[in-house]
Amino acid sequence: MSKPRITVVGSFAVGLTIRAPNIPVFGVTMLGSSFDMGPGGKGSNQAVATARLGADSSLVAIIGKDQFADIGIDLYKAEGVDTAHVKQITEKPTAVGFIILNERGENFIIMDYGATNAMDPAFVDRAESRIRESDLVMAVLEPPVEVAMRAMELGRKYGKKTILNPAPAAPLPDEIFPLVDFLTPNESELRILLGLRPDDPRPSRELVDLLRKRGAANVIVTLGDRGVLIVTDKVDTTIPAAVVDVVDTTGAGDAFNSGFAVALAEGRDVIEAARFGVCCGALVCTKLGVIPGMARRAAADEMYRTMRASAAE
Numbered sequence: 001m002s003k004p005r006i007t008v009v010g011s012f013a014v015g016l017t018i019r020a021p022n023i024p025v026f027g028v029t030m031l032g033s034s035f036d037m038g039p040g041g042k043g044s045n046q047a048v049a050t051a052r053l054g055a056d057s058s059l060v061a062i063i064g065k066d067q068f069a070d071i072g073i074d075l076y077k078a079e080g081v082d083t084a085h086v087k088q089i090t091e092k093p094t095a096v097g098f099i100i101l102n103e104r105g106e107n108f109i110i111m112d113y114g115a116t117n118a119m120d121p122a123f124v125d126r127a128e129s130r131i132r133e134s135d136l137v138m139a140v141l142e143p144p145v146e147v148a149m150r151a152m153e154l155g156r157k158y159g160k161k162t163i164l165n166p167a168p169a170a171p172l173p174d175e176i177f178p179l180v181d182f183l184t185p186n187e188s189e190l191r192i193l194l195g196l197r198p199d200d201p202r203p204s205r206e207l208v209d210l211l212r213k214r215g216a217a218n219v220i221v222t223l224g225d226r227g228v229l230i231v232t233d234k235v236d237t238t239i240p241a242a243v244v245d246v247v248d249t250t251g252a253g254d255a256f257n258s259g260f261a262v263a264l265a266e267g268r269d270v271i272e273a274a275r276f277g278v279c280c281g282a283l284v285c286t287k288l289g290v291i292p293g294m295a296r297r298a299a300a301d302e303m304y305r306t307m308r309a310s311a312a313e
């Protein structure tokens, strides 16, 4: 089988993480430990993860021309991600996230999207020929919403499969929904998309109906360690999460979306594609860090075979 071609319209950011006994208060200098710096950004994570799963994967993003940008470029070279549509600009810095983790594992994050904010629909248009040659287009909401909108429009124009991972959640214009084959929020993103509080107590299944009334045809809600909820005209089901020894759940959403996208681009149906995504979501939880945890194809295939066999019993 030839490699599925996937185009991810998203972002790259460097995460700067430091552990501290507490979240600092104004005016106090605190001693931290275990400083760590590494590549992130949802679009970037998904481009790497889909490439690792065997896709011909291309990232559409804008980064700075600085040392942080080099971290991304080196990563794409090592992982075989196509960078023909990764543009470097000098006017804005590469996106960064400052993350403070306290002893309870709670975090405090400040992001500067930097060069990612320079993305606009015209920039996505420059990737039109790549989208025309792709099997599937996936977008996230770190770049401005109009960017995701154009990615979905171009995907639709050429009859490609389209996935919108609405993360981080932002208000969406209703016109985007008919362009999206699969909308893949997590539970809090689902609520924010509906203008609700992230902790609204209503069951997610009930809220999916509200989103579908707004025009979202096929919705897959990731439910953390409870798996995924799939609602389409023909399917209304939950696939349980795979049981693994969890080390770090960061990046589970990116891993799920990547596995789902690759399987869908290969022609699997929504349930089997989601099952493959669930395996990738579980595998990333077994390692510390997002990029180190993104599954290789053989490991994802092995877990998928086991899950499929037990689902058939």
Ligand SMILES: Nc1ncnc2c1ncn2[C@@H]1O[C@H](COP(=O)(O)OP(=O)(O)OP(=O)(O)O)[C@@H](O)[C@H]1O
Pocket (backbone or CB within 6 Å): 167, 186, 187, 221, 222, 223, 224, 225, 226, 227, 228, 240, 241, 242, 243, 244, 246, 249, 250, 251, 252, 253, 254, 256, 277, 278, 279, 280, 281, 282, 285
């Ligand atoms: N503890 C876990 N054990 C097994 N699988 C998990 C676990 N947490 C997440 N997953 C898998 O990964 C998928 C995505 O996870 P989740 O719903 O937490 O996404 P998310 O909130 O977007 O994650 P993040 O923001 O950390 O990337 C889930 O649907 C599930 O299949």
